[in-house]
Amino acid sequence: MDKTFLKTVPQTQDKINWLRVERVRMIYECIPVDIAGTLLICLSASIVLWDVISHWIIIVWFLATVFIEFIFYLMGRVVKKDGFSQNKARVWENMFALILFFQGLISEGSLALFLFPETSVPHQAFIACLVGGVMAGAISFYTVSMKIVFAAIISMMPLLIARFFIEGSKIQVVLGVTLLIYVWIMYLFAKRTNLVTLNFLSSYYDLSMSKETLEDEVNKATASLRESLEEEKRLKKEKEMMIKDLHDGVGGVMTNINLIAEVAQRSPSTHTMQRHLSEISHFAKEGISDIRNFMQSLDNHDISLQSFYAELREIGNSMLEPHNMEFNIESLIAKSYASHILTSSLFYLNILRIYKEVLMNIIKHAKATNVTAIFEVRDEKMTISVKDNGIGFTMDMRNGSGLNNIKSRTKEMGGELRITSDMGLCVTFEIPLSKTSPIHQI
Numbered sequence: 001m002d003k004t005f006l007k008t009v010p011q012t013q014d015k016i017n018w019l020r021v022e023r024v025r026m027i028y029e030c031i032p033v034d035i036a037g038t039l040l041i042c043l044s045a046s047i048v049l050w051d052v053i054s055h056w057i058i059i060v061w062f063l064a065t066v067f068i069e070f071i072f073y074l075m076g077r078v079v080k081k082d083g084f085s086q087n088k089a090r091v092w093e094n095m096f097a098l099i100l101f102f103q104g105l106i107s108e109g110s111l112a113l114f115l116f117p118e119t120s121v122p123h124q125a126f127i128a129c130l131v132g133g134v135m136a137g138a139i140s141f142y143t144v145s146m147k148i149v150f151a152a153i154i155s156m157m158p159l160l161i162a163r164f165f166i167e168g169s170k171i172q173v174v175l176g177v178t179l180l181i182y183v184w185i186m187y188l189f190a191k192r193t194n195l196v197t198l199n200f201l202s203s204y205y206d207l208s209m210s211k212e213t214l215e216d217e218v219n220k221a222t223a224s225l226r227e228s229l230e231e232e233k234r235l236k237k238e239k240e241m242m243i244k245d246l247h248d249g250v251g252g253v254m255t256n257i258n259l260i261a262e263v264a265q266r267s268p269s270t271h272t273m274q275r276h277l278s279e280i281s282h283f284a285k286e287g288i289s290d291i292r293n294f295m296q297s298l299d300n301h302d303i304s305l306q307s308f309y310a311e312l313r314e315i316g317n318s319m320l321e322p323h324n325m326e327f328n329i330e331s332l333i334a335k336s337y338a339s340h341i342l343t344s345s346l347f348y349l350n351i352l353r354i355y356k357e358v359l360m361n362i363i364k365h366a367k368a369t370n371v372t373a374i375f376e377v378r379d380e381k382m383t384i385s386v387k388d389n390g391i392g393f394t395m396d397m398r399n400g401s402g403l404n405n406i407k408s409r410t411k412e413m414g415g416e417l418r419i420t421s422d423m424g425l426c427v428t429f430e431i432p433l434s435k436t437s438p439i440h441q442i
Contacts, residue, residue, distance in 0.1 A: 015205050020089045022201055023144045027096055028084075030141045031076040035069045038107055041134055045111070048126055052117040061115060065107040072099055097151040100138070104155030108134050112159040121171055128164075128175050131156055132182055139186050143193040144201075157183050257284060303342045305333050309375050312355060312384070316373060319359045325388075326370045334378035340433075350409055351382070351431065357406050358386045358427045366390030366425060377433070385428040393421035 042065045046058050079092050108131045117123035135156045142148035157179060164176030257280050267273040303311075309331045320327040342348055362368055368390030376383040406429070410417045415431035 015202065017086050017089075018205055019198065019201055020093075021084050021086050022205075023198075024079075024089045024092050024096075025084050026144050027093065027142060027148060028076050028079050031072060034138070034141065035072060037137060038065065038069060038103065038134070041130060042107055045115070045127070045130055049115055049117060049123060052120050052123055053115050057114050061106075061110060065103075068099075068103045068106050072103060075099055093145060093147065097145075097147050100142075100148060101151040101155045104134075104138070104152055108156040109159045112163040116163055118167070121169075124164075124172065125175065128160065128179055131160055132179060135183070136186060139190045140193075143190045144197050146191065146194050149187070149190045149194070153183060153187065303348055305337060305340050305342070305377055306331075308342060308348070308351075309333070311352070312373065312375055315352070315356060316359060316371070319356070319363065320371055323363050325362070325368055327373075328371075329373040329375060332374060332376040332378070337377045340377070347413070347431075350413055351384070354406050354409050354429055355384060355386070357409075358429075361403065361406075361427075362386070362388050362390065362425070368424065380434045381430055381432055383428065383430045385426060387424060387426040389424040392423075392425050393419065 042062055046062055049058060075095060079095075082088060082092075084092070111127050111131060116127070135152060138152035138156075139149055142152065161176050161179045161183075164172045164179065261280060309329075313329045316327045316329055359371070362371060366388045368388035370389045372387050374383075374385045376385075406427070407417055410429045410431070413431050415429055418428040418430075420426045420428075
């Protein structure tokens with residue numbers, strides 16, 4: 001990269017690498033125009049000088065120019081096939097400068113040695129104008145690289161300027177001085193244009209990076225907004241289902257309380273009435289528990305596994321101890337899930353309903369004295385096992401609605417239910433924690 005530009009505008013290494021590659025790309029894209037222009041100018045020079053220079057010298061010179069242009073063309077093909085790789089950009093730039101130097105030396109520089117019309121000043125002036133024009137064209141094409149500009153100037157002009165001074169006539173010295181001033185002006189022009197071009201490329205790079213950064217930020221903001229909208233939609237649907245579930249649950253409880261109350265009013269004995277009142281008390285507690293769990297799920301939307309485990313232990317103790325059943329629960333949470341959070345209130349409520357239904361079946365049918373539960377989380381699954389030392393699987397349990405409720409809720413959550421009866425009853429329900437599970441698609 002040109003030192004003047006680097007001193008004027010400090011750049012990052014990524015930008016320097018990009019600018020170098022882009023500069024090489026711009027240089028090599030000019031090869032077809034360069035070749036066509038050089039061959040056309042050499043043909044014009046051959047026609048003009050045909051009568052004052054040996055035909056064989058002109059033919060050999062033209063063929064040599066064609067050969068170097070063919071080498072130029074092949075090099076362009078090789079570099080384009082390489083794809084202007086960043087690690088070879090400097091090498092390709094140096095190769096271009098070298099080939100351009102030989103091209104200028106053969107096609108324009110040699111005019112001062114082998115095709116210089118010593119006896120015709122008009123032809124000499126023609127050569128001066130021709131070479132000056134070629135140099136101006138090369139500079140206008142390659143100002144993006146001062147290295148290429150130097151190669152063009154050094155290969156084309158020094159020999160011709162020196163030849164004019166060597167010839168020594170006034171008009172030839174004037175032509176030499178004029179070319180020298182012209183070269184200096186073109187050099188200053190090239191230097192200024194080089195800085196402007198590189199600044200333009202630098203600004204283009206900055207704009208491109210800013211555009212990419214802006215697009216990334218817009219994409220991230222769009223994705224975040226989409227996720228927020230989807231989360232809001234999910235929560236809304238989840239709450240609607242929770243409210244419906246609460247309505248059905250509490251509605252069923254109130255219906256049972258109403259029916260039992262009507263039966264209790266017609267009870268012939270105090271003993272029967274007390275039994276019905278006990279049932280009413282049980283259903284009322286169940287309804288209050290459902291409402292309390294619902295409100296808690298609304299207040300605590302995000303629940304840690306440790307808090308959930310504590311909730312399971314509290315529910316087990318509160319439900320089983322009044323019935324003289326000893327309760328113990330063990331937690332087996334894998335280390336990878338130590339900080340896992342339950343973000344779905346519906347998931348939380350459904351697990352609690354299944355769990356409480358299992359405990360209620362034990363209270364009603366098991367005749368147990370000891371209940372043990374295991375709360376396990378690993379491999380994207382939550383597993384809860386509840387085992388009692390009661391009488392095992394009975395017909396009352398098979399025909400009851402409690403087991404059917406457990407099965408249906410487990411199925412809705414995409415889980416599995418396993419029931420074994422050996423020295424009591426063991427109910428295990430396994431629910432996936434993956435976001436692809438049905439409960440997380442709400």
